[in-house]
Amino acid sequence: MDAEAYRAQIYEIFTPPIEDVETRIDRGLELGTEYLDLSVGFFTRITAESQEILQAVGDHPLIQPGASCPLDEAYCRRTVELESPLAIQDANISSAVSETAVRTFDLGAYIGAKVSVDGVIHGTVCFADDDPRNRSFTDAEQFFVELIARLSGQALERQTYERQLTRREERLNEQEEIYRAVVDSNFDSVFRADTDGVFTYASESVRELLDYSPAGLVGQPITITYPDAEATDWAREKITQILNGEPAEVRDFPLETKFGSIVYSDIRGVPIYDGSVPDSQRTPDDIVEIQLMVRDASDRRQREGMISVINRVLRHNVRNEMGIIRGYAELLADELSEENAERADLICAAATRLLNLSESAQQIEQNRDTSSELEPLDVVPLVERIASECELRYPDDSILVDAPETAVAKTLPRIETALFELVDNAAKHGGDPASVDVEIEETDRWIVVRVSDDGPGLPELERAMLVTGKETPLVHGQGLGLWLTYWLVTTVDGETEVLDADARTAIEVRLPTPC
Known part of the structure; x- marks a missing residue:
């Protein structure tokens, strides 16, 4: 050759x-x-x-x-x-x-x-x-x-x-198997859909949630799971948000099962980008799919509904009974001698506070998913009124207020109930007799109300509960009032802190200033 x-x-x-x-x-x-x-x-x-x-x-x-x-x-x-x-x-x-x-x-x-x-x-x-x-x-x-x-x-x-391609494919397959295993073992259901709103993937748990098989949903429009036009409009708004590159969440969203029943769900959706585009260069044009994590909220919705009914009935009964108590106490205050009239006034104040608390509970429930519209409020008159009432309740105790002429916080009137619980707790569980100091200070950011006493200090359970809001079966009586304080302060964007200084126990409430 x-x-x-x-x-x-x-x-x-x-x-x-x-x-x-x-x-x-x-x-x-x-x-x-x-x-x-x-x-x-x-x-x-x-x-x-x-x-x-x-x-x-x-x-x-x-x-x-x-x-x-x-x-x-x-x-x-x-x-x-x-x-x-x-x-x-x-x-x-x-x-x-x-x-x-x-x-x-x-x-x-x-x-x-x-x-x-x-x-x-x-x-x-x-x-x-x-x-x-x-x-x-x-x-x-x-x-x-x-x-x-x-x-x-x-x-x-x-x-x-x-070989590199084979290893990469093996790693991708392994990661896909891990992802599938995590998804299949999760209580949530996972869906993916393309930018046209067509299902491209559904996890195995969709069978229990919507009665569809995963394969039966793939290729179907996601609108197949919407029960009505209102849900469709709501979903379209959230999907548009995701396709603009922003995650979206909805609670209690109705989904229709294969057999026509309604399942309420909590949904979180995120965009999926073209993997070849670096993170720093991604734009909404690079979104190729959306992923939805769906959790069955039916049990929670039923539980919350039951609690809501119980709360409404309880508040209705409390308002009615406290209205009767306050009415008769006011009559007695007008007819009794001075010492007994003061006792009747205490009954009126307690009944009024419970009525106000009932109304606050209703407001908190109605606005649990939204922030209340806070308003400027001078807390000095509230604290002085609380101190006067506690002096009547505990005549042997010393309750001193150190406050400026005014201290305006951005809060709501229900904060009076929270502050009363703190002062009443200090007077009730302080020394014998108790020495209670209530100080009000103003900083650039906060109106600070500090209640201190010379008692034995807060037990660890009550201390932890006041800082974290975690209420347990062991927390009752004294602790329940502090638990209420924590949540009331939290609902008005305030903070609570337990301080230990100079052999006195102090609880500090910080309320935001208007500016």
């Missing part, structure tokens, strides 16, 4: 995708020894310090797969430094090969070219013989060796890429 026919065979060897790289290189080495009429062909891996034979054809004892030597003792040392092949007709008289290499391998003729993979030197493709050649290597022969080296490098690049 002529040189062109051998080159055609080399291209054919490295073209079929069905063979692995090692087999192709072996076939290339065999064809090269035949074409060049040399007895040895080998493929190496070169590092900064050594040469390792990876594949070889021929019977040379030192040139076999797995053999290695220092790079300075190898014929290939000079090969990796050149851009073109290194061709040596007689190594015994060539300066391109070290004397040590010639003594070690005793090769007369040598031709080799470097192999690069992704721009980095990987090794060499070489051919050699024990005896020198009687003629120089031609340009065609040098091109042939360089062609094998280039095709080998390209084959290794493809192999590396395919």
